[in-house]
Amino acid sequence: MAHDSVILIAGAGPVGLAAAVELTRRGLPVRIIDAGEGPTPPEQSRALGILPTTLAILSASGVTERLLTEGARIGGADIARDGRKLFSIELARARTPTPFILSLPQGRTERIMIDWLAARGVAVEWGLGLDDIIDTHRPQAVLTNGETVAARAVIGCDGIHSRVREAVGIPWRGEGYPGEFSLADVRFSAPIDATRAEVNIRSGIGASALLPFGTHSGRFIGVGGSPEALYEGVEGIEAVTWTSRFTVAFRRAERMAKGRVFLAGDAAHVHSPVGGRGMNLGIWDAATLAFLLAEGRETEYETKRLPVVDQVLKATRQMTDTVSQPGGAALRLLPFAMPLAGRVPTIARRIAERVLALDLPQPEWLAADAGRNRDAG
Template sequence: MTKLPAAADVVIVGAGPTGLTLAASLTAGGADVVLLDKAAEGANTSRAAVVHARTLEVLDGLKVSGELVKRGVIVPTFTVRDRDRVLLSVPFDDLPTAHPYTLMVPQNVTEEILLGRLRDLGGQVHRPYEAVAVAQDEAGAIVTTSTGESVRARFVVGTDGMHSVVREQAGVGFTGDSYAQSFVLADVRLDWELSADEVQLFFSAAGLVVVAPLPGGRHRIVATVDDAPEHPDAGDVQALLDARGPQKTPARVREIVWSSRFRVHHRLADHYRAGRIFLAGDAAHVHSPAGGQGMNTGIQDAADLARRILDGTEDGYEAARRPVAAGVVEMTDRMTRAATAGNPAVRALRNTALAVVGHNASVRQKLAMRLSELTVGH
């Protein structure tokens, strides 16, 4: 445990991808930053694994995109199938960017690279320090930790997740709801005969399953179920693939590397700022994992807020970023409800509509721009 300084320009609470991006960006710009996290060490699980083109553009400014690409898997296509039938294929290789693809890289690797860059810039994460109170006055804000130590700063930023202490202390509402179903998340070693350069979403009468490549020959599996086991095992994942995945070339699960379950909320902070306090990442918005938008939106929040704090235009942060998150919450909610439709007639209509869309190059390009989040930056 490193001793906390008494004061800083900015105190950031939460050292996930959003907090690390914010801290590194501010430090690179010459700001004095204190980054706190209540965990004794960083995450060692893969969790969020999709890094989109716009996020890679943003992280080019921190000089970390190259290392992320080197350690990830480039995936140029997103495909939607009804079991063996291809309904829609969305290519990313014509996108107007230096990164015309989706990158699959485990979240712990993303955090490791961002932390390395922060350290190169002279910064660090202060662990384990749990923020328990945030107060503010005209001169700034004070964060008090569970150790009784306090740090005064010009600004405090909550990047401390869905259950944000900073957001609660600031009195900012978190409006929304949760989905009835739970999600299975698993990283597996798999005998898989379909394309290794696609993220594939399978529809079926039993529900959906997503299969995506990861580094090291692994695959990420995501599926909705009514009540997921706490730690899904190989049998659980195999049953999901048997019921929802390809039938002509069935997959076989050889090993579970890591698995978890989670429930998904769709919520948006009523405000992104309360006086000297700002919110970013999951502290400001949470939504369905459909499209892999969450971590990406948070990293982009961080880059925008860092630039604004450095050039004194922080008053524009909420107006710039809250509508983006509102759009993501709406889009992922529509995607999730369409993907989890239980009525056979609704499913048939959905599949027909997707097949029609799949034959329209202009619509496919618009979908690629939206999923890659390039509509935000271009």
């Protein structure tokens, strides 16, 4: 049985890896396992958008520097109806050092964190999952190879079908959502503007978007229809590298902690991809828990995270309803209201900050870290 000072992380996606990075940089010993064979395949972009709060969180470890080197910086979005441009949203108005969405395929984000951990002697144990948890207050985790690990804490970052959540009996509540989303990753033969997203409100269908993740690559995503319908008629597509159709739900765990067992990311909450909050919200969970564990305040985790999770679920549901209803009042008003709002600096700033999720509570330790960095300088 392993020593019980270790913190066991189940799941090595972006959330589990961020937990390992944040705990390691704070001097806490970790072990990270994953039942899969390796990180997300390079051809599947999956979670693309990295928001300013995530960049601020990962800055202290140095991971952000690598992310910024490799990612595309989306500084705004052009909104059209049936291909005719209506207005633009400019993210530079937001009050943040990084007023953009960093677009980077999930597999690259994962590999950057895996490399950071490996340089510090922490290796992901692939092909090894969690089977059961004995005692939530002094956790003993039974692994799929028969090993029992006595841990200071167990963090479930193992996705929507979390074995950690099931093992400790935390209920899953919420509801599914009607309709399907489709996405298609494509490669263009000529360069595209990697700094601009494009949103098209399609009459009778709903909204679709093109999110670049390089000068020759982008993702089409939309509600309803097939992946092929998203890029039908678009010129200059050299190859389609990945497509997917999926349904979404709005659910969360009834609790995010039970004793010294904690849930983060999709193990604790799921919602639609509209707004790009999913991976980021999970990384904020992981970083908050790492901070609290380092401070001996982990009992505060649920009270700090559940209100934020509920706020995001509510806002994301509203945004999803808007883009899914092409004849809805909200979409009909956009062409008139948004150009007017963009001319008022304070309103334009608030719009940019909401797009970047800067309207959500920011981690309490970021200001303190910034102060220490200024003092050190």
